[in-house]
Every structure is written in C-alpha cells, then in structure tokens.
Amino acid sequence: MECHSGEPEASGPIEGSGFEQEADLTQRPDYGDEIAIELRSSVGAPVEVTHNFQVDFVWKSTSFDRMQSALKTFAVDETSVSGYIYHKLLGHEVEDVVIKCQLPKRFTAQGLPDLNHSQVYAVKTVLQRPLSLIQGPPGTGKTVTSATIVYHLARQGNGPVLVCAPSNIAVDQLTEKIHQTGLKVVRLCAKSREAIDSPVSFLALHNQIRNMDSMPELQKLQQLKDETGELSSADEKRYRALKRTAERELLMNADVICCTCVGAGDPRLAKMQFRSILIDESTQATEPECMVPVVLGAKQLILVGDHCQLGPVVMCKKAAKAGLSQSLFERLVVLGIRPIRLQVQYRMHPALSAFPSNIFYEGSLQNGVTAGVTVEMLGEACMSLAKLYQDRPCLVGTREFL
Numbered sequence: 001m002e003c004h005s006g007e008p009e010a011s012g013p014i015e016g017s018g019f020e021q022e023a024d025l026t027q028r029p030d031y032g033d034e035i036a037i038e039l040r041s042s043v044g045a046p047v048e049v050t051h052n053f054q055v056d057f058v059w060k061s062t063s064f065d066r067m068q069s070a071l072k073t074f075a076v077d078e079t080s081v082s083g084y085i086y087h088k089l090l091g092h093e094v095e096d097v098v099i100k101c102q103l104p105k106r107f108t109a110q111g112l113p114d115l116n117h118s119q120v121y122a123v124k125t126v127l128q129r130p131l132s133l134i135q136g137p138p139g140t141g142k143t144v145t146s147a148t149i150v151y152h153l154a155r156q157g158n159g160p161v162l163v164c165a166p167s168n169i170a171v172d173q174l175t176e177k178i179h180q181t182g183l184k185v186v187r188l189c190a191k192s193r194e195a196i197d198s199p200v201s202f203l204a205l206h207n208q209i210r211n212m213d214s215m216p217e218l219q220k221l222q223q224l225k226d227e228t229g230e231l232s233s234a235d236e237k238r239y240r241a242l243k244r245t246a247e248r249e250l251l252m253n254a255d256v257i258c259c260t261c262v263g264a265g266d267p268r269l270a271k272m273q274f275r276s277i278l279i280d281e282s283t284q285a286t287e288p289e290c291m292v293p294v295v296l297g298a299k300q301l302i303l304v305g306d307h308c309q310l311g312p313v314v315m316c317k318k319a320a321k322a323g324l325s326q327s328l329f330e331r332l333v334v335l336g337i338r339p340i341r342l343q344v345q346y347r348m349h350p351a352l353s354a355f356p357s358n359i360f361y362e363g364s365l366q367n368g369v370t371a372g373v374t375v376e377m378l379g380e381a382c383m384s385l386a387k388l389y390q391d392r393p394c395l396v397g398t399r400e401f402l
C-alpha cells in the first residue's frame with residue numbers, strides 16, 4: 001500500500017453477502033496502527049459480518065495527479081505565477097525587483113518570541129523581495145520567523161496568505177504559531193484526516209464550519225446527519241450546497257490558509273489565487289510537490305528550509321536519479337540564489353551544536369540556549385567555587401557553560 005501525507009491512503013470495494021462498495025481507509029486517532037474502513041454510505045451494509053469478507057486496496061494517485069497538474073499549469077497558464085517567479089524558477093537572467101511596501105516599525109509579531117538579529121534581517125529582506133530562500137540549521141527559529149513573516153504579509157491586506165509544508169505535523173506547528181499572532185487562520189485538512197485530532201483541530205475548516213453561527217440551516221442538517229447517520233437525498237443535496245457556501249466564506253475571509261503542499265491542490269482552493277505563499281520545510285518536499293501551492297498565483301514566494309539537512313525522500317531510484325531528490329530550494333541555490341541564513345539556534349546543547357556548526361555551517365551557528373544548567377545548579381556551582389577560592393579575588397567565567 002502506498003501512502004502519502006495528507007491524502008486518503010487507499011480505498012477499495014468491500015464485499016460481503018453480495019454487498020460491494022467503495023470505502024475510504026482512515027487511520028483512527030488513539031488506535032496506534034489500527035485503521036478503519038469507512039463506507040461512503042451505510043445503506044444495505046452488512047454490519048453484522050465480521051469475517052469472510054474481502055478488502056481490495058486500490059492505489060490512489062491523487063497526490064501525483066496534483067503534482068503533474070501543477071507542472072502543466074506552470075507551463076501553460078500565464079496567471080499561475082508572476083513573470084519574475086516564472087523566469088527565476090527556470091533559471092533565466094532577470095533583473096532584481098524590490099517590492100515597495102510599508103515596513104513595520106517593529107518586526108517581532110505579537111504572541112511570538114522577540115526576534116534575534118538574523119531573524120529580523122530575514123523578515124525585513126523577505127518582505128521586500130518577490131522570491132526568497134530562508135535557510136536555518138535545526139532549531140534556529142525557521143518556523144517562528146515564518147510565522148512572523150506571514151503575520152506581516154497578512155496585515156498588508158492582499159488577500160489570504162497561503163502557508164504550506166510537506167508534512168501535516170509541520171503544517172500544524174506553523175498553524176499554531178501563526179494563530180498565536182492573533183490572525184484569522186484556517187487549517188485545511190484532507191477529508192481522510194478530518195477525524196484525526198491535533199493541537200490545531202479547532203482551526204480546521206471542517207470544525208470551524210460546525211461552529212459557524214451564521215448558518216443555522218447548515219447546523220440543523222449537520223446535527224440531523226450526526227444523529228441519524230444519513231440524510232434524505234434532498235436534504236443531503238441541500239447540506240452539501242450549504243457546506244460549500246460556508247467553506248467558501250471561511251476561506252475567502254481568512255487571513256491565512258494552512259495546508260500541506262499536496263493539500264493545496266484540494267478542489268476547495270481551486271478557484272482561489274494567492275499572491276503570497278510561504279512553504280516551510282520546503283527542502284523536504286520534491287519540486288513537483290512544492291509547485292502545487294506555487295501555481296496558485298504566487299507573486300511573492302518564500303521557501304524555508306535547510307538544504308544541508310536530509311532532502312526529500314524519494315523511494316523510486318529511477319525518479320531520484322532523474323532529479324526528483326533535489327528540492328526546488330536546493331535547485332535555486334545551485335542556480336545562484338543566496339539563502340538568507342538564520343544563525344542562532346535555540347534547541348541543542350552548545351556542545352552538540354558545535355559539530356554541525358563547524359562541519360556544515362562554516363562555524364557560523366551561534367547558541368541562544370544555555371547548556372541545560374538550571375539557575376539552582378549554577379548557583380550551587382558558584383557557591384562551590386566561592387568556597388574553593390575563599391578570600392582570593394577571582395573572576396568566574398560562565399560563558400563556556402552558557
């Protein structure tokens with residue numbers, strides 16, 4: 001069985017007592033590796049059958065169809081990206097462009113940590129460029145910086161900002177941080193993942209619809225559907241129409257829409273255009289995957305990641321050899337676009353960060369964290385030192401511990 005993040009893993013006909021139907025396979029929250037088979041309709045389902053049935057797995061090509069469609073759109077649709085981005089992605093010579101915008105007085109966004117020097121530089125530079133790469137070693141605040149950039153872009157009032165990452169976990173982390181800034185965020189999930197809980201479930205489109213006060217008829221039909229499991233065909237039709245209207249309303253009025261890269265190919269976004277698009281962890285996505293959000297109208301594109309870390313995982317050797325294991329970010333670096341680098345890391349013990357700093361980042365990685373010593377431990381150490389050096393004038397340097 002082939003799986004892809006953000007997509008229905010598989011579906012196939014269920015047979016039992018002459019009953020056959022297409023079903024979706026979903027992973028259930030809190031059930032470990034257990035999976036559930038969800039019938040599209042329960043009419044006539046032999047619910048008493050517990051054995052002697054057959055499930056055929058059918059591989060779904062949705063993710064790959066979306067990638068291929070994005071590449072075609074990029075090739076033939078002039079409105080899919082700006083001329084500048086089109087030529088830059090193809091490696092053509094283009095004159096630098098500066099976006100005229102009102103820079104914020106304060107770069108740190110509300111609800112997020114005070115930015116360090118390299119993060120402020122990144123935010124300031126990105127806001128003025130149509131295409132930017134931000135590179136950050138682990139824990140240097142790529143996601144915090146991304147959320148801050150999105151905050152400022154959203155406040156420019158050019159319509160919703162599209163925010164993506166290849167994995168659902170990365171999307172959720174970024175969604176959470178953007179929500180902390182007070183922006184109106186909608187997290188768009190694949191239908192097959194709607195039952196899966198996450199710290200940002202309350203921001204998911206399907207959950208926001210359930211809590212919408214402005215559509216009482218939809219709420220009533222939803223309640224009926226939840227209680228009875230099924231609606232009459234007329235009610236179902238009405239329910240679906242109302243749901244589509246509600247989805248549109250929430251999406252159009254959002255400051256930010258977050259989804260996986262492949263999720264950006266969801267039909268619910270098909271008629272929308274996004275001027276500003278940010279992709280976190282873009283170095284873990286294949287180039288066609290990255291292009292799914294990009295072709296939704298990018299005029300300002302920000303790719304965040306670290307090409308010194310693991311690239312996209314491509315299982316097919318032929319595809320990897322053909323170039324798919326090189327991310328769009330990395331290819332642009334090879335083409336000569338210099339990434340803006342974040343330089344202070346907040347996650348590793350300084351003793352650990354020294355190695356990657358020297359080997360991968362020309363020794364440029366600084367530490368924004370202590371070496372894991374608590375104030376009490378430091379206090380005790382100072383007391384011990386003070387005893388050792390009683391009555392002797394001395395300076396105790398703690399810098400190498402910090």
Ligand SMILES: Nc1ncnc2c1ncn2[C@@H]1O[C@H](COP(=O)(O)OP(=O)(O)OP(=O)(O)O)[C@@H](O)[C@H]1O
Binds near residue numbers: 138141
């Ligand atoms: N300027 C800052 N001041 C204080 N803490 C910060 C700052 N920037 C980031 N952090 C903290 O550092 C940690 C790592 O930040 P973040 O997750 O944004 O980094 P990252 O580069 O995206 O990490 P990863 O490599 O795992 O994707 C978080 O706990 C975050 O709150």
Ligand SMILES: [Mg+2]
Binds near residue numbers: 142143
């Ligand atoms: Mg991150």
